[in-house]
Amino acid sequence: MHAVWNWITLRLSEITFPKPIEFIDIVQVLLIAYFVYHVIRWVQNTKAYTLLKGILVIVGFAVLASIFQMQTFLYLLGALGGVALTTLVIIFQPELRRAVEQLGEKAPLSTISLPGSSEKQERFSDKTVNEIVRACYEMGAVKTGALIVIERNITLEEYEKTGIAVDGIVTSQLLINIFEHNTPLHDGAVIIRGDRIVSATCYLPLSDNMSLSKDLGTRHRAGVGVSEATDSFTIIVSEETGNVSYAVGGELKKAVTPAELRKQLHLIQDLPHKQEDDGKGKYRFRKKKKEGAGES
Template identity: 55%
Template sequence: MQQIVFFLENNLTSLHMPRVRALDVIEMLIIAFLIYHILVWAKNTRLWSLLKGVVVIVVFIVIAAAFNMSTILWIVRNVFGIAVTAMVVILQPELRKALEGIGRRNFFHGLLNFTETTEEGRFSDKTINEIIRACVEMAKVRTGALIVIEQLSSLNEYERTGIDIDGMVTSQLLINIFEHNTPLHDGAVIIRGDRITSATCYLPLSDNMELGKELGTRHRAGVGVSEVTDSLTIIVSEETGKISVAYMGELERAVDSERLRERLRQIQNKATEDKKEKKDKKKKIISNKTVKGKAK
């Protein structure tokens, strides 16, 4: 607080343009980048309302410092430490989600993911076809469904809330699980690889205030698990029969079968045709060199 008062006393009386170095510009860009992402994150949480109140208080403190209101500044100095601690305690769930989100960003995955892609990927094309077939069939008859597909982030804590299935992914099994008035229809299904690991799983609900009021618990649960893990969640609406996809906290609504296939292929982590062609070319080059060496 004393530093703020000192800064204002020295700069308000004699304004001057400081010398800007290249390092200062880089530092400002980094700070701007961090502030932007903090504001984007805060806008979708209850922190946004609190942040607006904090801005008003900061402006009030600056005015008090400018006019040297000693009593107000004394109160601020003594309350500041307690206020920061209280904010951390109150916003603990939001801060936890933010820190979890940092670890699952794509730029970290690119640096830390040493898993090689395979020709099959995380799950096979057959699994994609079965999931799409099941979702389309359930959408036609307006059967609600919630399917979570695991990637790098483990879903073990959510599996433990459900019932073990450990069965191959088939459209018939998925449809039977979510059929009305069956013991397993309520809750989420978790898929790992080509297998359904568990059903009737409980998922965390999203606090995102931008989600429409018309969306129910199923959609909020789908978005909620995508906020804290890198999983892809497919939601079939019981009211409208529309298929939605939740990924990285974003909800894409009313997707058709082709768009659903595209989203599933994006997370399949399958070796692309380009990579296969490069491998084939390398093999041909090596074999040609071997043949030429023998001919000589």
């Protein structure tokens, strides 16, 4: 105990008080706090949370070794430190990659386009939105499971190659036929690019998010998994309950209404709303708003 007290006293004596606090100091503290907060949130939702507890134990031993001058233990920690850091980067390469991608997706960075990039002005039409909504809720009514992935900025070719090429215009009838029980294409995910279904029976990565409910099946975990790995918008129809859910950015929104689903599809569409479908095949048209008027 005397050694611990001496160590604390020595460290306190080395503290020097900084210059008066300036505006830039406050900005730095806020930036660091923001960064630490998001790192903690990221760690809690991955396998890194369990590993972090083990690292904290090692750090605790290192502090004790420093206090009691355990030179051999400190030497081993120093020798293994570089190797351990490299190993951690390799183990968590997918998580680190997704974290950097999410940083690039945030505004205003998401509005920056590099030379040579060919980003589409129109992702899909209003007709495609209506067909997707109608198909999802018709399948939900008869409890037909479905997994639909809509490509956005990050290409899904890597997952598209795991399935069977379709290259058909998006219609509710085609989607329902694909996911019908006992059909060759019903198992796996459908990938939509623009107004076309490009592939079916695709394999998707499963999410290892520890905060997800254990009641969720493989279909929901695959939907969340691909939304973690890419910026795709994924729609899941539950085979057990018939509920329609969607996943985006690693977040799952369960049991949404047709209006909610349509709203989210319009948000990623890049075009103003023109027509709507109530999920039962009936269309209604929005009146054109006067310029400058808000939407009720």
